[in-house]
Amino acid sequence: MAAAPISPVTARAHSNIALIKYWGKRDAALNLPAVGSISITLDGLYTDTRVGFHAGAERDSVDIGGRKVDAAPFTKFLDLIRARAGIAHRARVESWNNFPTGAGLASSASGYSALALAGCRAAGLETSARDLSILARQGSGSAARSIFGGIVEMHRGQAEGGEDAYAEPLLNAEDWPLGVVVAITDRNAKSVNSTAGMAALDERSDYYDAWVARAPDDLASMRDAIAARDFETVGALTEMSCLKLHGLMLSTRPGLIYWNAATVASMHAIRALRAAGTPVYFTIDAGPQVKAICAPEHTAEVAAVLADVPGVLDTRISGLGPGAHPLD
Template identity: 70%
Template sequence: MSQATARAHSNIALIKYWGKRAGPRNLPAVGSISVTLDGLYTDTTVVFDEALAADTAELDKKPVDTARLTPFLDLVRARAGIDTRAAIVSANNFPTGAGLASSASGFAALSLAATRAAGLALSPRELSILARQGSGSAARSVFGGFAEMHRGELDDGSDAFAESMLDPGEWPLEIVVAITDRATKSVNSSIGMSHLDQRSDYYSAWVAHSETDLSAMRDAIAARDFETVGALTEMSCLKLHGLMMSTRPGLIYWNPATVAAMQAVRALREAGTPVYFTIDAGPQVKALCAPGHGEAVARALARVPGVLETRRTALGPAASVLA
């Protein structure tokens, strides 16, 4: 019997990922750029035990189906040359499946814990490629601070990986998360982004303009240009949700509090606070704040009707082994 425990942090994409390339390896249709969040994380323990007849999994103290997890663990087993079944015990310190990237932190933590328990020591790039096959955004949660996920061109997925852009301390931005609904979203991201070439008239434009957006964001981050980073972040967010709404059937993840929080962020900015919003596939609003402004933004968003709680966080570290 062998085991390991790892922690990985959630991330939010500033330039969004949505859509998959054809093929079996969960390849992204577009690249993406994200920030990793210190305050939102997943802890996962993997135990390879010869006494087990099948893989088992527990999330937040509840049993979960292993239909998605066993094929992923098979990738690890094949690499390690073992066939031992595993027990997975995982916990999030934030709402699961609610648009806060729990699959990103979850599969990044699982990748690190499972490979270490299997006796493997993968490089960050190798770990990113593995994590991507569980969840596209998990490739970025392998890294701390700012990370970029490359779309890649090869069918084998060897050039579809994330890498670090800036460590957390190099530009210590703050994030305020406004939670407007703790429930699991009705349509998960994998289903929502499936077959978009057939389900949205706008999908080809989304893919065609992605590299322009990524290039602009790279330049803005390198220059520490917060205003441009923020403007590009809001633009990418609204483009993403426009694409979702154009999908047949249309995806609308927002609720009234989502819209109210977006409007509150814009009102704060008009009054002089350096803050911009972004929203992933869910109803939660994330406010990107210049250093030193997170506390004021959190107070303002807490007053928005329908906001259940706010979480203020710094940029977070890379995935790490806890035990």
């Protein structure tokens, strides 16, 4: 029996940053990752998305941050929800981020995660967290992880249809409190988005095969370090995966350079802090923003140091956050 649309629903999902990075797709059409990943969900960065399905509307309408945007990319995703619910109504989507959009802070992760939850609820669907993760992945690969809070692993999967490519939690946020300081070095959208940057990597980088082959070992090492609450090893693996990712990006033809001068200066500042005795490690996704991971009691010190780095525009302090949830 087809589900009946209900009143508009608002959901919140939080951004996540990968400790062991994901880059590359094994199936672009289904948005299946070439490698697995492990991430942490941030309580301080989130997206609120409101979705309503309306009889009689001729087309989908999407606003982000109060500005109307092209609905076409979102219509394809909303069609997945409509097909499950057995409805044809067009949607009204309104979304707000409390951080810069498209700037390397995983706004697509929190955005599509919130859209998946709000859309399913508004369409009258009851879905499991795993099903939501699979759905969110089809909008953005990293969105599969933002369905969950704390520390999360995304499975690459083996099935051609993607039914085993989903995320699941490793630890809840309260199981191992960690602090994150985000150094924002550019508020503008990045010039090359992640989807374009990942396209046809097997043809555009001589290092891609090695990246894919090494991923299972990196994931296993991180999994063991998290289980042991070994922060030093977690930090070392995080920096290694970050630098390896950007090495892959640099090797891509044409080379992808997401860093700016403040990005590099922040990395050096973090390593100097660590050499002076403060346990802190950096990671950087596809963008110029630097994320420093440390114990919660060190976040104020780390934020103060990063705020003094020339070119750092703002710092944000966060802990580990919850999974996606409705606000209504």
